[in-house]
Amino acid sequence: MKRPLLALLGSLALLLAACGGGQPETLTVYSGRTENLIGPLLERFTAETGIPVEVRYGQSADLALLIDQEGDRSPADVFISQSPGAVGYLAERDRLRPIPERLLGLVPAEFRNADGLWIGMTGRVRTLVYNRDLVDPADLPRSVFDLTDEAYRGRVAVAPANGSFQDFVTAMRELYGDDAALDWLRGLAANDAQTYANNTAIVQAVARGDVPMGLVNHYYNLRAKAEDPTIASENSPFADGDIGNLMIVTAITVLSTADAPEDAERLVEFMLGEEAQRFFSEQTFEYPLAAGVEPADVLPPLSAVGVATYDFDRLGGGLERTKELIDESGLEGP
Amino acid sequence: MRAVSKVPDRTFETRPPRRWGLRTVVALVGVGFAFPVGYLAWAAVGLGGEFWATLTSASTLVPLRNSLLIAGSTAAAAGLLGSLLAWLVVRTDLPGRRLWKTILPLPLVVPSFVGATALLAAFGRGGLVPFIPRVEGFWGAFAVLTLLTYPYVYLPVAARLSTTSASLEEAARLLGKGSVTTIVRVVVPQIRETVLAGTMLVFLYGLSDFGAVSLMRYDTITRAIFSARLFDRAASLTLGLVLAVLALAVAAFERLGAPTRTAPFATLPLRYPLGRWSVPATLFVAAVVGVGLVAPLAVFVFWVVRGSATVGVGFSGLGDSLAFLVEPTLNSAGAALAAGVMAAVVTLPVAYAAVRLRGWVPAVTSTVVNSVFALPGLVVALAVVFWAIRAPGALGGLYQTFPLLVFAYVLHFGAQAMQSSRAAIAAVPRRYDDVGRTLGVGRWRRFLTVEVPLMRPGLVAGSGLVLLSTLKELPATLLLAPIGFETLATKIWGAAEDGFFAEVGITSLVLVALSAILTWLLVLRQASVTSPPPPN
Numbered sequence: 001m002k003r004p005l006l007a008l009l010g011s012l013a014l015l016l017a018a019c020g021g022g023q024p025e026t027l028t029v030y031s032g033r034t035e036n037l038i039g040p041l042l043e044r045f046t047a048e049t050g051i052p053v054e055v056r057y058g059q060s061a062d063l064a065l066l067i068d069q070e071g072d073r074s075p076a077d078v079f080i081s082q083s084p085g086a087v088g089y090l091a092e093r094d095r096l097r098p099i100p101e102r103l104l105g106l107v108p109a110e111f112r113n114a115d116g117l118w119i120g121m122t123g124r125v126r127t128l129v130y131n132r133d134l135v136d137p138a139d140l141p142r143s144v145f146d147l148t149d150e151a152y153r154g155r156v157a158v159a160p161a162n163g164s165f166q167d168f169v170t171a172m173r174e175l176y177g178d179d180a181a182l183d184w185l186r187g188l189a190a191n192d193a194q195t196y197a198n199n200t201a202i203v204q205a206v207a208r209g210d211v212p213m214g215l216v217n218h219y220y221n222l223r224a225k226a227e228d229p230t231i232a233s234e235n236s237p238f239a240d241g242d243i244g245n246l247m248i249v250t251a252i253t254v255l256s257t258a259d260a261p262e263d264a265e266r267l268v269e270f271m272l273g274e275e276a277q278r279f280f281s282e283q284t285f286e287y288p289l290a291a292g293v294e295p296a297d298v299l300p301p302l303s304a305v306g307v308a309t310y311d312f313d314r315l316g317g318g319l320e321r322t323k324e325l326i327d328e329s330g331l332e333g334p
Numbered sequence: 335m336r337a338v339s340k341v342p343d344r345t346f347e348t349r350p351p352r353r354w355g356l357r358t359v360v361a362l363v364g365v366g367f368a369f370p371v372g373y374l375a376w377a378a379v380g381l382g383g384e385f386w387a388t389l390t391s392a393s394t395l396v397p398l399r400n401s402l403l404i405a406g407s408t409a410a411a412a413g414l415l416g417s418l419l420a421w422l423v424v425r426t427d428l429p430g431r432r433l434w435k436t437i438l439p440l441p442l443v444v445p446s447f448v449g450a451t452a453l454l455a456a457f458g459r460g461g462l463v464p465f466i467p468r469v470e471g472f473w474g475a476f477a478v479l480t481l482l483t484y485p486y487v488y489l490p491v492a493a494r495l496s497t498t499s500a501s502l503e504e505a506a507r508l509l510g511k512g513s514v515t516t517i518v519r520v521v522v523p524q525i526r527e528t529v530l531a532g533t534m535l536v537f538l539y540g541l542s543d544f545g546a547v548s549l550m551r552y553d554t555i556t557r558a559i560f561s562a563r564l565f566d567r568a569a570s571l572t573l574g575l576v577l578a579v580l581a582l583a584v585a586a587f588e589r590l591g592a593p594t595r596t597a598p599f600a601t602l603p604l605r606y607p608l609g610r611w612s613v614p615a616t617l618f619v620a621a622v623v624g625v626g627l628v629a630p631l632a633v634f635v636f637w638v639v640r641g642s643a644t645v646g647v648g649f650s651g652l653g654d655s656l657a658f659l660v661e662p663t664l665n666s667a668g669a670a671l672a673a674g675v676m677a678a679v680v681t682l683p684v685a686y687a688a689v690r691l692r693g694w695v696p697a698v699t700s701t702v703v704n705s706v707f708a709l710p711g712l713v714v715a716l717a718v719v720f721w722a723i724r725a726p727g728a729l730g731g732l733y734q735t736f737p738l739l740v741f742a743y744v745l746h747f748g749a750q751a752m753q754s755s756r757a758a759i760a761a762v763p764r765r766y767d768d769v770g771r772t773l774g775v776g777r778w779r780r781f782l783t784v785e786v787p788l789m790r791p792g793l794v795a796g797s798g799l800v801l802l803s804t805l806k807e808l809p810a811t812l813l814l815a816p817i818g819f820e821t822l823a824t825k826i827w828g829a830a831e832d833g834f835f836a837e838v839g840i841t842s843l844v845l846v847a848l849s850a851i852l853t854w855l856l857v858l859r860q861a862s863v864t865s866p867p868p869p870n
Binding site: 028034035036037054055056057058059061062063064065066069070071073075085086089160161163166194195196197200201203204205207208209210219220223224227228319320322323324327332 | 393451454455458459460461548549551553557560561562563564565566637640641648712716719720723730733734809812813817818824828829830831832833834835836837
């Protein structure tokens with residue numbers, strides 16, 4: 001008589017455990033970072049916390065549009081963006097849930113949103129990439145503003161349709177004003193700057209010698225060199241503190257539609273922990289932003305790069321105007 | 335010969351068929367395909383987009399002109415190239431034609447951004463093959479798009495040529511006409527509709543492409559749509575609407591084209607001996623395959639081999655495990671097969687009605703179906719999201735499921751199946767159906783036993799086009815697939831996005847191999863084993 005009762009009680013307890021808290025809900029992540037650059041970490045997160053994770057990969061801008069379109073019915077809990085522009089778009093539309101103070105404190109204030117709506121995960125630095133067979137290092141520009149000089153006519157590649165270039169122009173507007181930014185864009189257009197589709201296309205073109213130099217994020221040439229160390233493209237930072245060395249943060253945010261915000265916040269915390277930051281530093285050649293992790297040896301330290309800082313918060317709202325300025329300058333399109 | 339082709343097809347027809355059931359089905363399909371344009375119109379107006387102001391602004395007109403220029407010239411070139419290749423493979427004694435038959439459709443499966451990247455790596459300045467002048471701008475985009483899209487013409491025309499009658503050509507030859515005269519006056523009129531249908535597809539694809547034009551640095555309307563998509567939604571959507579309206583106009587214009595001439599079917603089409611043209615013809619086909627397929631494949635292999643030295647995350651070249659590609663390969667195959675079959679089934683009533691029925695419903699529907707194909711994939715995907723997320727009850731539950739993904743593919747690529755089917759249906763002489771009717775055979779039985787077997791090569795070719803297009807589809811797969819559902823195309827995109835070229839290479843090689851197997855098994859074998867009933 002006693003045994004069946006015990007068994008019944010036991011299974012009831014198991015059932016209760018399964019229903020309440022014991023069986024965590026699946027966390028849905030929309031990720032603008034591709035699988036190679038985050039997948040292994042998400043697996044580690046599940047192994048460590050027992051929280052299952054599902055991921056939808058895509059371009060940051062497209063996923064932001066998707067989340068916007070999905071509205072209240074969005075299945076997404078967490079959004080990981082390659083650039084602040086896409087999170088800014090969602091912040092403006094009240095789609096982000098504030099991140100708790102204790103997590104915000106993990107990252108220096110200049111790499112997160114002041115209202116706590118998103119937080120920087122890694123940094124990518126804007127830089128000049130040049131072909132060492134075609135350009136004498138002595139002739140490299142000291143400032144990104146030098147690229148409008150006659151000496152660089154037709155020799156510089158840019159990707160005006162790309163998010164990171166647009167983020168960079170927004171930062172330039174914030175620091176130097178719209179007029180200076182427009183002058184610079186017009187100067188590039190007048191100087192016959194070559195437009196390419198994206199960062200990867202520029203690095204490929206520079207490595208082949210199709211164009212002598214270009215403006216990109218530091219990551220892409222390191223990646224290209226990881227696969228082929230013999231290529232002739234080299235990163236060259238501008239002078240210390242030049243806005244050409246701007247750091248662009250990749251961001252993580254919790255969405256207002258998150259079903260289990262605590263689980264989502266645990267993922268944010270995990271991505272800012274030492275294991276994840278070390279992965280970003282050693283495996284993906286990015287600048288870690290938290291947990292005291294140092295950048296990989298292949299990267300010049302941040303102090304040497306002289307990263308320009310500015311108020312990232314103003315990025316989201318400013319991008320529409322940036323787009324107008326790029327259009328107006330004639331750099332892109334007719 | 336002209337007299338022969340004017341055999342009165344409508345002898346037994348006493349009154350035009352009404353077919354209300356068919357018309358209703360066609361109208362419903364039309365409503366389904368109107369979702370993307372409806373979304374564009376709704377959203378553009380809602381966001382305050384100004385259609386006329388956008389349409390007439392200089393920053394629209396130049397890229398728009400470029401879009402028309404690249405789409406038009408690519409369509410013309412691919413039309414010629416695809417028809418010529420089809421004729422050489424199906425109707426001559428070209429050496430190695432069985433092999434060419436399997437290989438020639440394959441460039442269609444290479445995503446245009448990968449094809450462009452590979453061709454730049456091979457033929458760009460400083461590329462693997464020294465080549466001057468450098469490949470870029472208009473001519474670069476023209477070359478890439480022509481080489482990747484001629485299968486839109488090649489597949490349906492090859493199917494059509496395999497069912498055209500030898501008897502007319504034999505008659506012409508007996509009357510003392512030379513080969514060239516026979517081809518121009520007998521063969522060309524018979525395949526004209528099919529060639530036009532395929533050329534139309536190339537044109538619409540040319541309007542929608544972003545990958546090849548952006549990498550070749552040629553400024554088109556899709557660049558404007560993409561670069562404004564996040565920060566100037568109204569402009570982006572209005573430009574999308576401009577593209578849709580343009581496609582509607584062009585598709586409507588195409589319908590004014592003269593009807594095809596039908597001719598009796600024969601089991602064995604005539605084959606022309608190439609004679610002294612055999613070597614040049616082989617070299618020509620080899621050159622097309624060489625630049626359009628072998629060169630990209632060689633670059634993929636080069637990336638894989640070079641990647642063997644890779645350190646860190648990602649696929650690291652030769653010797654690394656390929657297990658990560660198993661599931662995406664199965665997913666790709668399943669999605670492509672489902673889309674291929676569904677697209678043919680869904681668009682068949684439209685194609686049939688457009689050829690056989692009068693009235694505005696079939697005409698409007700087929701125009702709408704065509705217009706969707708001219709839109710960038712991202713626009714189609716967002717349109718499906720827009721409607722699906724708002725759908726009530728059970729329909730809403732379909733969001734980000736496999737059926738909805740297939741629906742998006744069918745929506746985007748349905749035009750390919752429809753165009754191919756339409757040409758196939760137009761080629762079936764109406765009097766076969768009429769004969770059946772006078773013999774008292776039921777409508778469905780007539781359709782299934784007489785007409786479908788005759789159309790089959792064309793229907794299969796259309797399915798094949800959708801299948802190959804689905805294999806490389808990206809935006810809808812990324813946004814609408816069940817979460818975690820990865821395909822070879824999404825793998826290629828992910829790897830290319832962050833510069834993992836060894837992984838782009840190996841995944842592209844697997845994609846081309848899968849396409850070759852599917853094309854051979856499902857398209858070529860199916861299309862070639864047809865044996866239409868002997869006429870009369």
